Amino acid sequence: xxxxxxxxxxxxxxxxxxxxxxxxxxxxxxxxxxxxxxxxxxxxxxxxxxxxxxxxxxxxxxxxxxxxxxxxxxxxxxxxxxxxxxxxxxxxxxxxxxxxxxx
Amino acid sequence: xxxxxxxxxxxxxxxxxxxxxxxxxxxxxxxxxxxxxxxxxxxxxxxxxxxxxxxxxxxxxxxxxxxxxxxxxxxxxxxxxxxxxxxxxxxxxxxxxxxxxxx
Numbered sequence: 001x002x003x004x005x006x007x008x009x010x011x012x013x014x015x016x017x018x019x020x021x022x023x024x025x026x027x028x029x030x031x032x033x034x035x036x037x038x039x040x041x042x043x044x045x046x047x048x049x050x051x052x053x054x055x056x057x058x059x060x061x062x063x064x065x066x067x068x069x070x071x072x073x074x075x076x077x078x079x080x081x082x083x084x085x086x087x088x089x090x091x092x093x094x095x096x097x098x099x100x101x102x103x
Numbered sequence: 104x105x106x107x108x109x110x111x112x113x114x115x116x117x118x119x120x121x122x123x124x125x126x127x128x129x130x131x132x133x134x135x136x137x138x139x140x141x142x143x144x145x146x147x148x149x150x151x152x153x154x155x156x157x158x159x160x161x162x163x164x165x166x167x168x169x170x171x172x173x174x175x176x177x178x179x180x181x182x183x184x185x186x187x188x189x190x191x192x193x194x195x196x197x198x199x200x201x202x203x204x205x206x
Contacts, residue, residue, distance in 0.1 A: 022204075024179055024182075024183070026175060026178065026179050026182075028133065028175070029133070030131065030132070030133055031195075032195055032199075037199065037201070041201065044205075045205070048205065054206075055204050055205060055206035056204070056205050056206075057182060057183070057186055057202075057203070057204050057205065058201065058205075059178055059179055059182040059202075060178060060181075060182055060193055060195040060196045060202065061178075061195060062174055062175065062178050063178065063193065063194065063195045065174045065177060065178075067170045067173055067174050068174065070170055071165055071168045071170050071171065072129060072131070072165065074168060075129065075162055075163060075164075075165050075166065075168075076127055076129050076162055078163075079127075079129075079160060079162040079163055080127070080160070083160055090163055090166065091166065092134075092135055092163040092164060092166045093163045096135075096140065098140070098144065098161065099160075099162075099163065100160070101125075101158050101159070101160050102147075102148070102151065102158060102159050102160065102161075103157075103158040103159075
């Protein structure tokens with residue numbers, strides 16, 4: 001199953017219930033793909049049908065951002081500390097047995 | 104075609120050519136998936152076969168990072184400025200006709 005909960009429809013409904021008159025759907029992706037171009041807009045359109053007085057926007061995916069360099073840098077530094085034995089296995093790698101130095 | 108150039112094998116070879124004795128392969132993904140678990144490690148292993156004196160690591164994907172909140176926030180603010188007519192269409196949305204307020 002690919003979809004996490006709450007669904008877009010559920011989240012949309014909850015926002016309206018709490019008084020929202022404009023809803024921002026912000027897909028958490030690095031770059032555009034099928035989910036952003038088609039699936040999410042059509043789920044959002046479907047969800048909005050039940051709330052005709054509510055406007056919504058589907059934002060662009062994250063795209064390039066200068067802070068991504070800092071995030072990448074932290075990621076690489078952490079993994080190098082881990083393979084050197086100076087840091088615990090991180091949540092992403094835990095249990096996969098993937099995170100070590102290959103030679 | 105899903106793969107951009109240079110290929111992992113080409114990039115690996117170029118790093119070695121320029122004197123690298125350790126190579127960091129850092130997959131640019133938000134979270135773990137098949138490309139990270141299988142495809143990229145196996146392409147890296149394949150590439151390393153030709154360079155037996157070179158060690159390499161495949162890092163974890165980016166994962167959660169507190170700066171992601173700033174990136175998401177900037178993305179949402181930009182899209183809202185765009186739909187309000189105060190900012191140009193961004194590179195991600197350009198030509199898709201997707202970026203407007205639906206009601």
